Amino acid sequence: MKFINYLESMTGVGIYPLTSLIIFFVFFIGVMVFVIKGKKEYFDMLSQLPLTVKQKDQHTLNTKGYDEAAH
Amino acid sequence: MELQKFQYDNKTVKWFAYATMFWGIVGMLAGLLAALQLCIPALNMELPYTTFGRVRPIHTNAVIFAFVGNGIFMGVYYSLQRLLKARMFSDFLSKVHFFGWQLIIVLAAISLALGKTTGKEYAELEWPIDILITIVWVVFGWNMFGTIIRRRERHLYVAIWFYIATFVTIAMLHIVNSIEIPVSFWKSYSWYAGVQDALVQWWYGHNAVAFFLTTPYLGLMYYFLPKAANRPVYSYRLSIIHFWSLIFIYIWAGPHHLLYTSVPDWAQSLGVVFSIMLIAPSWGGMINGLLTLRGAWDKVREDVVLKFLVVAVTAYGMATFEGPMLSLKSVSAIAHYTDWIVAHVHVGALGWNGFMTFGILYWLIPKLFRVDLYSKKLANMHFWIGTLGIVLYAVPMYWSGIMQSLMWKEFTPEGQLKWQFMDTVTKMIPFYATRAIGGTLYLTGALFMVYNLIKTIKIGSFLANENAEAPALEKVYSTHGKEHWHRWIERKPVQMMIVSLVVVAIGGIIEFVPTFLVKSNIPTIASVKPYTPLELHGRDIYVREGCYTCHSQMIRPFRSETARYGEYSKAGEFVYDHPFQWGSKRTGPDLARLGGKYPDSWHYNHMLDPTSMSPGSIMPSYPWLFDDQIDVSSTVAKIKAMKRLGVPYPENYENIAAADMEKQAKLIAANLNKDGISILPDREVVALIAYLQRLGTDIKNETKKDTLK
Numbered sequence A: 001m002k003f004i005n006y007l008e009s010m011t012g013v014g015i016y017p018l019t020s021l022i023i024f025f026v027f028f029i030g031v032m033v034f035v036i037k038g039k040k041e042y043f044d045m046l047s048q049l050p051l052t053v054k055q056k057d058q059h060t061l062n063t064k065g066y067d068e069a070a071h
Numbered sequence B: 001m002e003l004q005k006f007q008y009d010n011k012t013v014k015w016f017a018y019a020t021m022f023w024g025i026v027g028m029l030a031g032l033l034a035a036l037q038l039c040i041p042a043l044n045m046e047l048p049y050t051t052f053g054r055v056r057p058i059h060t061n062a063v064i065f066a067f068v069g070n071g072i073f074m075g076v077y078y079s080l081q082r083l084l085k086a087r088m089f090s091d092f093l094s095k096v097h098f099f100g101w102q103l104i105i106v107l108a109a110i111s112l113a114l115g116k117t118t119g120k121e122y123a124e125l126e127w128p129i130d131i132l133i134t135i136v137w138v139v140f141g142w143n144m145f146g147t148i149i150r151r152r153e154r155h156l157y158v159a160i161w162f163y164i165a166t167f168v169t170i171a172m173l174h175i176v177n178s179i180e181i182p183v184s185f186w187k188s189y190s191w192y193a194g195v196q197d198a199l200v201q202w203w204y205g206h207n208a209v210a211f212f213l214t215t216p217y218l219g220l221m222y223y224f225l226p227k228a229a230n231r232p233v234y235s236y237r238l239s240i241i242h243f244w245s246l247i248f249i250y251i252w253a254g255p256h257h258l259l260y261t262s263v264p265d266w267a268q269s270l271g272v273v274f275s276i277m278l279i280a281p282s283w284g285g286m287i288n289g290l291l292t293l294r295g296a297w298d299k300v301r302e303d304v305v306l307k308f309l310v311v312a313v314t315a316y317g318m319a320t321f322e323g324p325m326l327s328l329k330s331v332s333a334i335a336h337y338t339d340w341i342v343a344h345v346h347v348g349a350l351g352w353n354g355f356m357t358f359g360i361l362y363w364l365i366p367k368l369f370r371v372d373l374y375s376k377k378l379a380n381m382h383f384w385i386g387t388l389g390i391v392l393y394a395v396p397m398y399w400s401g402i403m404q405s406l407m408w409k410e411f412t413p414e415g416q417l418k419w420q421f422m423d424t425v426t427k428m429i430p431f432y433a434t435r436a437i438g439g440t441l442y443l444t445g446a447l448f449m450v451y452n453l454i455k456t457i458k459i460g461s462f463l464a465n466e467n468a469e470a471p472a473l474e475k476v477y478s479t480h481g482k483e484h485w486h487r488w489i490e491r492k493p494v495q496m497m498i499v500s501l502v503v504v505a506i507g508g509i510i511e512f513v514p515t516f517l518v519k520s521n522i523p524t525i526a527s528v529k530p531y532t533p534l535e536l537h538g539r540d541i542y543v544r545e546g547c548y549t550c551h552s553q554m555i556r557p558f559r560s561e562t563a564r565y566g567e568y569s570k571a572g573e574f575v576y577d578h579p580f581q582w583g584s585k586r587t588g589p590d591l592a593r594l595g596g597k598y599p600d601s602w603h604y605n606h607m608l609d610p611t612s613m614s615p616g617s618i619m620p621s622y623p624w625l626f627d628d629q630i631d632v633s634s635t636v637a638k639i640k641a642m643k644r645l646g647v648p649y650p651e652n653y654e655n656i657a658a659a660d661m662e663k664q665a666k667l668i669a670a671n672l673n674k675d676g677i678s679i680l681p682d683r684e685v686v687a688l689i690a691y692l693q694r695l696g697t698d699i700k701n702e703t704k705k706d707t708l709k
Helices: A015-037 A040-047 A055-063 B011-039 B052-084 B091-113 B127-149 B158-177 B194-229 B236-250 B254-258 B265-277 B279-291 B297-302 B304-326 B329-335 B339-368 B376-409 B421-426 B429-459 B486-490 B492-517 B533-544 B559-565 B600-608 B632-644 B653-674 B684-694
Strands: B003-009 B180-184 B187-190 B465-471
Touching: A015 B236, A015 B492, A040 B236, B003 B011, B003 B052, B011 B052, B011 B091, B011 B339, B011 B429, B052 B091, B052 B127, B052 B158, B052 B194, B052 B339, B091 B127, B127 B158, B127 B180, B127 B492, B158 B194, B158 B236, B158 B492, B180 B632, B187 B632, B194 B236, B194 B254, B194 B279, B194 B304, B194 B339, B194 B492, B236 B279, B236 B492, B254 B265, B265 B279, B265 B304, B265 B492, B279 B304, B297 B304, B304 B329, B304 B339, B304 B376, B329 B339, B329 B376, B339 B376, B339 B429, B376 B421, B376 B429, B376 B559, B533 B632, B533 B653, B533 B684, B600 B653, B600 B684, B632 B653, B653 B684
Parallel strands: none
Antiparallel strands: B003 B465, B180 B187
């Protein structure tokens, strides 16, 4: 269970941070492209998600709350 | 399109709401006790269960995992159902989740009070509880993903993304950091040692802040802030960028807790760079939250819920600006080990998490009980008294932190350290007292809230199952050619989780792999030897009593530290430290080179009554160490466990360890006897003295050239 030191020194491990930088950069650009190219209506629809409550739902919610657990 | 009728489960939400209120008060009380113990040491009560070293972990665990944890689940169970237009997947799983989590909290409180601890900050719970946490966490994830799969809303709102990232990342952090070898049912040793343990621990510790205290609460912000203000979030585009860049960058920042320590320099630099970058997504999120209220600021004056939420988001902004600043090496050099850090985390905990939870509770409880809040006036009083409490807490801690750090570093014109450590401690007492007043105000505000909400609950009528209806989610089929492209959308939540996991795993892997595999990162030192069995027992007592909550074991390479404590700490000195005990706060002095500094009798008297050796000391006394016997029955298991972890004890050493131990204990007892102290060699204090006298002695009197191989 001991950690073995497989590599003698740091030479060449520069590939790790370099890879991660590239991954992050590509990913980030991808997200940016998605966000910029996306349609405004689409994002507006998404941002309405927490707020959309149909009139009917609201009515039911306010008037006919069915309480199973209370009694 | 047929409308399906279903019901939202409010009962689980209510339970979690009650739990967050209850544990919030408990956690704050524990914090207040710890704060008062620092200015009135008698409050340690000379009992093992109530000493600062055990109360402090109870406070941190209670606030993080009990108060905020239940707050997360309250908000998630409420918002998830509504965002997905579906009842929670399984009422049974909801129950198991709720009661399982409360069981964990109770076990945690009891075991920490009894001194059962791994000695790793915010991950102190021992292995059986670790396993229980894993199970309950999986139940939570199962319930959440079940709900997502059965949803009636195709699109996953950004809040749910944050919940998914929270689930997957906490699972990864918890499992990786909790790998330990059990010695007995309530004792284990960390799999990692020294530098590696430190790196894993602060990767965990920092990201527990990120993925337990931040991402789930950002999810709650994205749901409850638009709800309370009745307007959509300022920019949904920004929220997408916020999410991905935050989770990607956060995971890298852990090493900023270890600046100027023995962690390899490249890892420190990596931590700094990503910490600075973290300002961008954090402030993106804060701005998104605050701008949601554009054109509606008049509402903030009226609505107490919005008041709490606005201060919460502002506190988030302050803490996430301060965090990157503290990650600069030059700032860390001043702030690390001081009360500045305590102030920083409390701006986050009291401001961001606390006020967000209070705001949500004030919004949610009247909704669940279909009634107006009992008293708006009282809620407003809570807001002001709470805000004042935060200010009175944070300002003295900033002041004292910077002051103490400057005193530690001050030299006389002759080149001598100007202040004894004790001088810097006694100067802190008034600040500790003011901080306790701030905390008391904050707690008082929270009690107002509990009273107000109980009154609200009494006059309201609870709606356990809330009727709702929504059209079923239609399967999307591609009309032209390409088969099954829709499947990608159907499986999106699972893919979401996998992508999140990949994103958060990268940072950890890149930081760990070289440290674990590259030899030159942890130079071995020939003179560093494993602990003797007696020292090992002593070390376990040190961990049990939570000494690391006030004492560091890591001398940074500054003149002010080497002049006070001795040669700076080297990575190779900690290779047998399972777990590492570098600490993060110097309420007392650093102990890395304590060995041989004082005679055994000094330690004996100091543990019995600290003020007898160091007048003005605020350290608790530990009278039980003089009565309790060393647990010799565990020696064999301990040595065996250490051997399995790769500590090079000679073959079959576990069989002669007991004899070795007795020999060393008798020597110490004889030594104490010379100074007129009579103690049986089988008492715990003897083992502790053996450990303290060993600290940092391995490389004493050796030049750097000889020691580095």
